[in-house]
Amino acid sequence: MKVITTTVINELHSIISEPERVLTDEADRYSYAFDASFGVYLPDVVVQPKSAQEVAQVMKIANQHLIPVYPRGQGTSLSGGPLPVKGGIVLDVAQWNQTLDIDTDNMLAVVSPGVLTAHINQAAQEYGLMYPPDPSSSHVSTIAGNLAENAGGPKGLKYGVTKDYVIGLEVVTPEGEIIRTGGKTVKNVTGYDLTKLIVGSEGTLGVITEATLRLMPQPPASQTLMAMFEDIVDSGTAISKILSAGIIPAKMELMDQASIVAVEEYEPLGLPTDVEALLLIELDGHPQAIAEEMTQVQTLCQEVGARQTKIANDTEEAQELWRARKLVSPAIVRVKPTKISEDATVPRSKIPDMFRRLKEIKEKYQVDLVVFGHAGDGNLHPNIIADKRDNEEMQRVEQAVGEIFEAAVALGGTLSGEHGIGTMKAPFMELELGKVGLDMMKRIKQSWDPNNILNPGKIFPEPGQKLVLRDE
Amino acid sequence: MNNKTHTETGHTSLAYEETFDCVQCGYCLPACPTYQTMRKETHSPRGRINLVKMAAEGKVSLSQLQEPIDLCLGCRACETACPTNVQYGTILNSAKEAIQKEKNKSMGGMTKWLSHAMFKQVLPNATAMGVLRTGLYAYQRLGIQSLARQTGLLPKMLPESLATFERITPQVDTGSSPAKRPKKLHPKGKRAYKVGFFTGCIMDTVFTQINTLSMKLLQQAGCEVEVIHEQTCCGALQHHSGEGEQAKALAKRNIEAFESYDFDYIVNSIGGCGAALVEYDELLKDESEWCERAKAFVDKNVDISVILGQLRLPFKKRINKTVTYQPSCHMSNVQKRVQEPLQLLQSIPGIQYQEMPEKEMCCGSAGIYNLIHYEAAMDILDEKMKNVQQCTPNIIVTTNPGCHLQMTLGVERDDKSKDIQVVHLVELLAEACDLH
Numbered sequence: 024m025k026v027i028t029t030t031v032i033n034e035l036h037s038i039i040s041e042p043e044r045v046l047t048d049e050a051d052r053y054s055y056a057f058d059a060s061f062g063v064y065l066p067d068v069v070v071q072p073k074s075a076q077e078v079a080q081v082m083k084i085a086n087q088h089l090i091p092v093y094p095r096g097q098g099t100s101l102s103g104g105p106l107p108v109k110g111g112i113v114l115d116v117a118q119w120n121q122t123l124d125i126d127t128d129n130m131l132a133v134v135s136p137g138v139l140t141a142h143i144n145q146a147a148q149e150y151g152l153m154y155p156p157d158p159s160s161s162h163v164s165t166i167a168g169n170l171a172e173n174a175g176g177p178k179g180l181k182y183g184v185t186k187d188y189v190i191g192l193e194v195v196t197p198e199g200e201i202i203r204t205g206g207k208t209v210k211n212v213t214g215y216d217l218t219k220l221i222v223g224s225e226g227t228l229g230v231i232t233e234a235t236l237r238l239m240p241q242p243p244a245s246q247t248l249m250a251m252f253e254d255i256v257d258s259g260t261a262i263s264k265i266l267s268a269g270i271i272p273a274k275m276e277l278m279d280q281a282s283i284v285a286v287e288e289y290e291p292l293g294l295p296t297d298v299e300a301l302l303l304i305e306l307d308g309h310p311q312a313i314a315e316e317m318t319q320v321q322t323l324c325q326e327v328g329a330r331q332t333k334i335a336n337d338t339e340e341a342q343e344l345w346r347a348r349k350l351v352s353p354a355i356v357r358v359k360p361t362k363i364s365e366d367a368t369v370p371r372s373k374i375p376d377m378f379r380r381l382k383e384i385k386e387k388y389q390v391d392l393v394v395f396g397h398a399g400d401g402n403l404h405p406n407i408i409a410d411k412r413d414n415e416e417m418q419r420v421e422q423a424v425g426e427i428f429e430a431a432v433a434l435g436g437t438l439s440g441e442h443g444i445g446t447m448k449a450p451f452m453e454l455e456l457g458k459v460g461l462d463m464m465k466r467i468k469q470s471w472d473p474n475n476i477l478n479p480g481k482i483f484p485e486p487g488q489k490l491v492l493r494d495e
Numbered sequence: 496m497n498n499k500t501h502t503e504t505g506h507t508s509l510a511y512e513e514t515f516d517c518v519q520c521g522y523c524l525p526a527c528p529t530y531q532t533m534r535k536e537t538h539s540p541r542g543r544i545n546l547v548k549m550a551a552e553g554k555v556s557l558s559q560l561q562e563p564i565d566l567c568l569g570c571r572a573c574e575t576a577c578p579t580n581v582q583y584g585t586i587l588n589s590a591k592e593a594i595q596k597e598k599n600k601s602m603g604g605m606t607k608w609l610s611h612a613m614f615k616q617v618l619p620n621a622t623a624m625g626v627l628r629t630g631l632y633a634y635q636r637l638g639i640q641s642l643a644r645q646t647g648l649l650p651k652m653l654p655e656s657l658a659t660f661e662r663i664t665p666q667v668d669t670g671s672s673p674a675k676r677p678k679k680l681h682p683k684g685k686r687a688y689k690v691g692f693f694t695g696c697i698m699d700t701v702f703t704q705i706n707t708l709s710m711k712l713l714q715q716a717g718c719e720v721e722v723i724h725e726q727t728c729c730g731a732l733q734h735h736s737g738e739g740e741q742a743k744a745l746a747k748r749n750i751e752a753f754e755s756y757d758f759d760y761i762v763n764s765i766g767g768c769g770a771a772l773v774e775y776d777e778l779l780k781d782e783s784e785w786c787e788r789a790k791a792f793v794d795k796n797v798d799i800s801v802i803l804g805q806l807r808l809p810f811k812k813r814i815n816k817t818v819t820y821q822p823s824c825h826m827s828n829v830q831k832r833v834q835e836p837l838q839l840l841q842s843i844p845g846i847q848y849q850e851m852p853e854k855e856m857c858c859g860s861a862g863i864y865n866l867i868h869y870e871a872a873m874d875i876l877d878e879k880m881k882n883v884q885q886c887t888p889n890i891i892v893t894t895n896p897g898c899h900l901q902m903t904l905g906v907e908r909d910d911k912s913k914d915i916q917v918v919h920l921v922e923l924l925a926e927a928c929d930l931h
Contacts, residue, residue, distance in 0.1 A: 050559040053545065054542040059519045059520050063549075069535075097524055098521055163525060360515045
């Protein structure tokens with residue numbers, strides 16, 4: 024690792040017009056040393072750029088001195104995406120949120136990287152439109168971070184993930200050139216699809232400085248149903264039956280018994296604690312269509328053995344039903360403070376198998392494992408609750424997490440449905456992609472970034488790298 | 496458990512264990528006024544918690560921690576946004592105390608004496624506050640700058656901030672001195688509750704009339720109201736300045752004082768003091784002989800809006816004005832009284848209520864923050880005033896003297912004093928009940 028000299032700091036100052044946007048104080052550097060995953064890595068300097076030109080010049084300086092650069096949004100990443108693992112420069116784009124233009128004629132939004140994802144949807148709603156990707160962190164996470172990690176959310180089942188809404192990007196290459204990919208047209212098949220390549224590349228191929236996003240018409244109505252199942256396998260059957268009946272819910276969320284019990288102990292909502300699973304299903308669309316579909320959904324759930332179903336009569340009742348899901352996070356961390364939130368995803372037909380495997384892993388390693396998540400698209404969130412001060416426990420957790428990934432891949436699934444690979448899952452990449460598959464990805468990285476300047480230490484494992492959740 | 500690093504090299508008085516409850520999700524960032532205005536993670540709740548942890552582990556020094564901690568408003572909006580219930584207030588206070596202890600070691604004799612005198616002798620002392628009140632009256636006649644400079648009580652105050660605050664300090668009316676107020680009021684009609692009234696120190700000095708009106712409103716609503724002379728300062732300013740021991744001593748004096756009376760409730764009209772009073776059990780949690788007594792005291796303490804909301808006020812006048820409400824952070828985030836003041840406000844005949852966008856954001860007053868960190872506070876106030884402009888009210892209603900002064904300052908800085916009035920909720924209720 025290169026140590027940043029005062030010469031470099033001076034060069035950075037000369038290209039960033041306001042001195043307060045170059046942070047070198049120890050307190051400031053420690054404030055950008057973490058994200059929502061694990062580990063603390065101290066950067067040498069934090070730069071807060073506000074234009075593509077500034078980013079381009081930072082990249083040129085970095086290449087000249089061989090200094091690593093890590094783009095960062097608001098650091099909500101659960102996979103370690105923005106962690107400055109090799110020191111160097113953190114590029115904080117969170118304050119670069121000046122552009123948020125809604126183009127109603129083309130149903131597009133043009134945004135600068137630091138715009139919060141929820142703000143895009145809010146702005147679109149004023150015109151009867153919506154930006155569908157809705158990661159749970161959308162009120163905090165920046166669009167650039169969502170683009171880099173290809174974020175998802177509960178609506179993924181019907182509406183897809185971030186990549187399905189990006190049609191154009193302005194990107195600064197690792198060597199400091201400004202390029203544009205895609206454009207403003209929904210159809211665009213000119214050459215390689217660099218837009219899709221950049222989205223989800225976790226800041227390793229370029230720094231996103233502007234994005235053109237597709238918007239959708241806002242559905243006129245929505246309705247929510249909650250169903251309780253004594254057998255978790257029945258809930259899986261209900262999911263397949265609903266989808267094969269031609270109904271695509273906007274959201275289909277699952278909570279397992281452990282999460283229901285935790286919520287009830289935290290704040291009694293009157294949920295039965297003896298059921299193995301709870302499904303929350305939201306339909307959206309034309310009011311008449313969803314009324315009919317909702318009756319169908321209810322019947323299907325009952326037919327496969329749901330003990331109880333409840334349909335919300337209005338928005339307030341719907342919010343009340345969703346409250347259970349919202350309380351999962353605070354409820355489960357009451358037992359122990361450390362939360363390892365995984366997003367291993369399986370084909371939805373394999374959900375019952377995945378549940379069985381998770382149960383075995385929980386018993387084998389004696390870990391506090393709860394499962395909830397986006398059941399409709401197979402994107403489960405096995406969460407392990409632990410205490411990171413307990414070294415012995417964390418070792419067991421590391422082994423359990425490793426086995427969760429192995430199970431997902433073995434069932435034809437993937438390491439990550441929406442959080443990205445970052446530092447956390449890099450050691451498992453070969454498991455999913457194979458040697459050659461991973462090598463093809465590495466070759467792309469090498470040709471884009473010959474000096475390995477941009478976000479090193481992510482996606483690709485270092486030789487012998489293992490999953491580590493402990494500080495030392 | 497492996498805490499070796501922490502106990503061997505770090506600052507053991509910091510609330511280190513509590514920092515582990517933070518999962519660093521960042522959900523607190525949008526709720527934090529200083530993150531919004533200061534634009535870096537260092538001034539966010541998540542950033543501050545991380546720095547406290549780093550300091551406890553000896554990775555950063557207390558001096559690195561000082562600015563981020565000093566610049567926190569302590570509004571605790573982050574606690575309401577936190578999905579894992581991190582006790583930010585506890586972490587913040589532990590940092591303030593650790594920093595203050597370090598400062599006390601190196602502080603010069605005169606500065607130390609003055610700071611101690613202010614917190615230990617002046618605020619909790621009715622006579623001293625009376626003197627201050629007279630001083631305020633005198634300064635309003637004679638000009639504050641020379642006085643403040645001579646006393647050196649507020650060494651960091653800039654001439655600009657002095658001049659600004661001078662413009663907005665309410666005129667002290669010698670006719671409404673607390674000394675001349677009856678100590679006991681008998682209820683109108685059948686007695687609903689017997690309440691002890693908590694006067695506060697700054698409130699009773701600068702906004703004496705609001706306390707008087709509060710008591711009259713309680714009386715009208717059917718309460719027997721008594722002001723007991725044994726009560727003292729709530730300790731909030733001391734606690735927030737890292738003087739935990741002084742705060743505890745004051746808390747004990749208040750608990751003892753009110754314990755010897757048989758009040759149904761202890762009522763105050765001061766969002767900030769109320770917040771300190773309802774957390775006495777938290778403050779004294781390590782002192783076994785005080786825990787239960789503190790809990791009993793806490794259970795009796797409520798904001799005036801809670802009591803008035805349960806009873807009926809005899810409204811006599813319509814107030815045909817557009818009104819917006821700036822809730823005090825300590826009222827909302829610590830006392831958790833969000834609906835009560837709002838419902839009471841909306842019960843006033845004639846009122847047109849308009850909700851202010853982002854009303855839960857701090858106005859930047861935060862105790863004496865706006866005096867000590869004038870520029871930072873003004874940046875936060877500017878954000879607040881942008882939201883005020885969006886709802887064009889005739890009146891801004893507050894529930895805390897700090898917010899009251901700060902909003903008055905905001906209106907003044909926008910040159911809107913002719914169009915927008917700033918009042919305490921109690922004043923508006925009193926006007927509608929035709930009380931003076």
